[in-house]
Amino acid sequence: MTSYLLLIKGNPILICCQIMNRFDTVQASLKRKKYRSYSPTQLTNAYIDVVENKFSVYKASRKYSIPEQTLRDRVNGNVKIETTKSGPDPLFSEEEEARLVKHIQQISAVGYGYTRVEVMNLGTEYAIALGKRDREHPLSLQWLNSFIDRWPDLKVRRPKTISELRAKATSRESIEKYFKELESILDKYDLRDKPECIYNVDEKGIQHNHSPPYIVASSDSVPSVITAEKSSTVTILGCGNALGYQIPPFFVFPGARMRRELMEGCSVGAEGTVSKTGWSNSEIFTTYLQNHFVRFAKGRVTDQKILLLYDGHRSHFSPALIDWAIDQDIILYVLPPHTSHILQPMDVGCFGPFSKIYGNECHKFQRTHAGSVNKYNICNLACKAYTAALSPNNLRGAFRRTGIFPFDPSVVSLGNAFLASDTRKELEVNDDDQAPNSIGSGEQVPVVCDTQVLPDCQENRNVEMTQDKDCLVIEDFQHKGVQTEPIHISSEEPKESLLSSFFEKKKPVFFTKSNKQRRSINKIVGGKAITENSVANQVKDYVATVTKPKTTKKLKFSPPFRHSDQDRSDKSLPSESSDPPAALSADQPGPSGIHVQQNRCSHREPECLSSDSEIEESEKCCVCKLFEPKQLRSCVSIVFTKWGKCMFDNCDHWVHLGFCTEVRVLRRHDIFYCPCHGLPAKSAIIE
Incomplete structure (x- = not known):
C-alpha cells in the first residue's frame, strides 16, 4: 500500500483513508451477500423455460436471477434439478427419509423417543438394510445434523415427563364425552354466558425450600443459593372463576393446634387450619366449601346455580357434601380421572406461574432478611405469589385454554393432548396378532428385537423387550448367549415392502394387563356432575355397599422405655372393637402432593371410596x-x-x-x- 500511495498526487493521509473506507464498504457488502439468493421455485421455473419454452440459458438466468452455470449444469444433466444444495447427494432418497421421519415422530409421540445417538444407530441399520452402508462405516453426527436440516418437522428438544396413567386416560373418547356432558349442564342451568358462576378449585403443596431463579454471577464457577431445609408440606386451596375473580387462599398447616402466628402477613380474606400431615382431607375440604367458598363466591343470587369444577380425588366427594351442595344450589362437577393437566384451569394456567413467583419471593426474602423461610413467614410469601398468579388475565386465559369459557372443545383438540394416546393405539399390537410365543396360560414371553448398532466408543449390545407392569422394558442380555442377526431384506422384494418390513420391526411392543373389572368410584363420578339426582344416588348406593375394611390387630411389642405396669396399661393400643379417633378417620390426603400413609385405611364409611380397600x-x-x-x-x-x-x-x-x-x-x-x-x-x- 505504501508504494501505491507514492504514485498518487495529493495528501497521502486523505487518500489512504478513502481507500480504507472503500475497502470496508466492499467487505461489508460481501458479508451481507446471501449465499443463494434464489429459491428452488425460481430454479425450477428457469429450467422449464429453457426446456419447454425454448429460452436460452443466458436469458433464463437473467430473468430469474440465477447463475448461468448453475442453470446450465441442470439443463445438461450434470446436476439433478431436485438438488438444492451443493455437495454430494444425501444417502437416502426423499421417500426413504420421509419414512424414517414418520417413524421417529410416531415413536416420540408415544413417549419412547430416540436420542441423537439412537437416531444415528437407527439410520445406520436402515442403510445396512437397504444395502447402502456396512457396519464398518456407521453414520456420523454430520449426517444427523444434515438430516435434521433437511426436515424442519424434526427438532432436538427436551421432552416433558407425563405419567403412564395420564397418557392412557387422555384419550379422545373420554375428552369428547366430558365436553358433551359439560355442555348439557351449561345448557340445562343457563350458564354459557355467566362466567361469574363457573369456578374451579384445586390444591397446591408448597415447602420452605424453594427452587431459586436464574441469577447473574461470576463465570468462574457455578453459584450457590442458600435455601431452607426440607420441611413438611403446606397446602393451599386456590379457587377462581371464569370472569377472573379469585377467592382468597385457604392454608392447611402441619400440626395439631392452629396458631394465630401462622397467618401473620396474610392477604385480606385468607384463612387457615391445621392437619396432622399438612395435606387436605375430606373434613377440611368440606369446611372450606361450607365456610370459606360460600362466603366469597360471587353470583350468589336467587335461584342461580354455581358450577364448581374440581378433580376426582376421593377426599372431594361424600354423600353429606353432595346433599349440602344441592341445598346451596351448587353443581359439583368432577373432572375425568388423570386429565387435570389439560382440563383443570388451575393446573393449566395458574399454579405454574404460582410456583415461579413463589420461588422468586422466597429468594428475595432470604436476600433482604438474611434468613430462611419458616412456618411463620411462608403464609406472607405464598399470599403474594397467590395474588399475582391468580390474576384476572391468568384466570380468564386458563378457562379459555381448557375450553370451558367460552365453551370450545376444539381448543383442547388443537393441541397435542391426544398425541400419545392416539399414536399408542395406532402402534398397539393386539394379543391375537402377535406371534404364538406363549407358555402354558398364554402369558407373553420376552420378544427379541433387532440388533442395535452403537458407535465405536460403545459396545455392540443386543436388547430385549419384555413385559413389566404394562410398560416397555429394554434390558441388556449381551452375556446371556442370545445371538441375533441384523435385518437383511431381499432386494427382490418391492421397495414399499422393504421399507414397511424394516420399520414394522422397530415399533415398540405394548403389553396390556388383563381387563379385570374393578369397582371404583371414579367410574361413577368421573366427568359428571355429582349433584345430579342419578349420579348422586349412584354415589350413595356405592358408599352403602362398600365393605368396611378389617381393623388391624393390636401389635404385640414392648416400647423401648417403660417404667411400671401402670404405664403399660395407660399406653396400651386400642382394641379391635373400639372406634378410631375422629382425627385419624378423617385423614384423607388431598392431591397436592405425595402422602406418607400412616394409617392403612380410614374407618369411616363415607371415606372408603377407593377400590384399594376391596x-x-x-x-x-x-x-x-x-x-x-x-x-x-x-x-x-x-x-x-x-x-x-x-x-x-x-x-x-x-x-x-x-x-x-x-x-x-x-x-x-x-x-x-x-x-x-x-x-x-x-x-x-x-x-
Whole structure:
C-alpha cells in the first residue's frame, strides 16, 4: 500500500483513508451477500423455460436471477434439478427419509423417543438394510445434523415427563364425552354466558425450600443459593372463576393446634387450619366449601346455580357434601380421572406461574432478611405469589385454554393432548396378532428385537423387550448367549415392502394387563356432575355397599422405655372393637402432593371410596387365602412381599414367594406353577 500511495498526487493521509473506507464498504457488502439468493421455485421455473419454452440459458438466468452455470449444469444433466444444495447427494432418497421421519415422530409421540445417538444407530441399520452402508462405516453426527436440516418437522428438544396413567386416560373418547356432558349442564342451568358462576378449585403443596431463579454471577464457577431445609408440606386451596375473580387462599398447616402466628402477613380474606400431615382431607375440604367458598363466591343470587369444577380425588366427594351442595344450589362437577393437566384451569394456567413467583419471593426474602423461610413467614410469601398468579388475565386465559369459557372443545383438540394416546393405539399390537410365543396360560414371553448398532466408543449390545407392569422394558442380555442377526431384506422384494418390513420391526411392543373389572368410584363420578339426582344416588348406593375394611390387630411389642405396669396399661393400643379417633378417620390426603400413609385405611364409611380397600379373591394367595402373609401380621418394619403368578393353562392364581412356597425368586425365563397342580414349582426355559 505504501508504494501505491507514492504514485498518487495529493495528501497521502486523505487518500489512504478513502481507500480504507472503500475497502470496508466492499467487505461489508460481501458479508451481507446471501449465499443463494434464489429459491428452488425460481430454479425450477428457469429450467422449464429453457426446456419447454425454448429460452436460452443466458436469458433464463437473467430473468430469474440465477447463475448461468448453475442453470446450465441442470439443463445438461450434470446436476439433478431436485438438488438444492451443493455437495454430494444425501444417502437416502426423499421417500426413504420421509419414512424414517414418520417413524421417529410416531415413536416420540408415544413417549419412547430416540436420542441423537439412537437416531444415528437407527439410520445406520436402515442403510445396512437397504444395502447402502456396512457396519464398518456407521453414520456420523454430520449426517444427523444434515438430516435434521433437511426436515424442519424434526427438532432436538427436551421432552416433558407425563405419567403412564395420564397418557392412557387422555384419550379422545373420554375428552369428547366430558365436553358433551359439560355442555348439557351449561345448557340445562343457563350458564354459557355467566362466567361469574363457573369456578374451579384445586390444591397446591408448597415447602420452605424453594427452587431459586436464574441469577447473574461470576463465570468462574457455578453459584450457590442458600435455601431452607426440607420441611413438611403446606397446602393451599386456590379457587377462581371464569370472569377472573379469585377467592382468597385457604392454608392447611402441619400440626395439631392452629396458631394465630401462622397467618401473620396474610392477604385480606385468607384463612387457615391445621392437619396432622399438612395435606387436605375430606373434613377440611368440606369446611372450606361450607365456610370459606360460600362466603366469597360471587353470583350468589336467587335461584342461580354455581358450577364448581374440581378433580376426582376421593377426599372431594361424600354423600353429606353432595346433599349440602344441592341445598346451596351448587353443581359439583368432577373432572375425568388423570386429565387435570389439560382440563383443570388451575393446573393449566395458574399454579405454574404460582410456583415461579413463589420461588422468586422466597429468594428475595432470604436476600433482604438474611434468613430462611419458616412456618411463620411462608403464609406472607405464598399470599403474594397467590395474588399475582391468580390474576384476572391468568384466570380468564386458563378457562379459555381448557375450553370451558367460552365453551370450545376444539381448543383442547388443537393441541397435542391426544398425541400419545392416539399414536399408542395406532402402534398397539393386539394379543391375537402377535406371534404364538406363549407358555402354558398364554402369558407373553420376552420378544427379541433387532440388533442395535452403537458407535465405536460403545459396545455392540443386543436388547430385549419384555413385559413389566404394562410398560416397555429394554434390558441388556449381551452375556446371556442370545445371538441375533441384523435385518437383511431381499432386494427382490418391492421397495414399499422393504421399507414397511424394516420399520414394522422397530415399533415398540405394548403389553396390556388383563381387563379385570374393578369397582371404583371414579367410574361413577368421573366427568359428571355429582349433584345430579342419578349420579348422586349412584354415589350413595356405592358408599352403602362398600365393605368396611378389617381393623388391624393390636401389635404385640414392648416400647423401648417403660417404667411400671401402670404405664403399660395407660399406653396400651386400642382394641379391635373400639372406634378410631375422629382425627385419624378423617385423614384423607388431598392431591397436592405425595402422602406418607400412616394409617392403612380410614374407618369411616363415607371415606372408603377407593377400590384399594376391596381385595378380591383372585388377588389373594391361593395357598393361605390372604393378601398379606400371616407371618407379617406382627411385623413392625417395612417388608416387601414378592408374588408369583401361576403359568398353568387358565390359572390366574398368585402365591406368596418365600412364605407359601419354597421358591423365593423368579427370574425372567423361569416357569412357575402354583401348588394347586402338583407340579414342580419352578423350572427354566431351555434355549
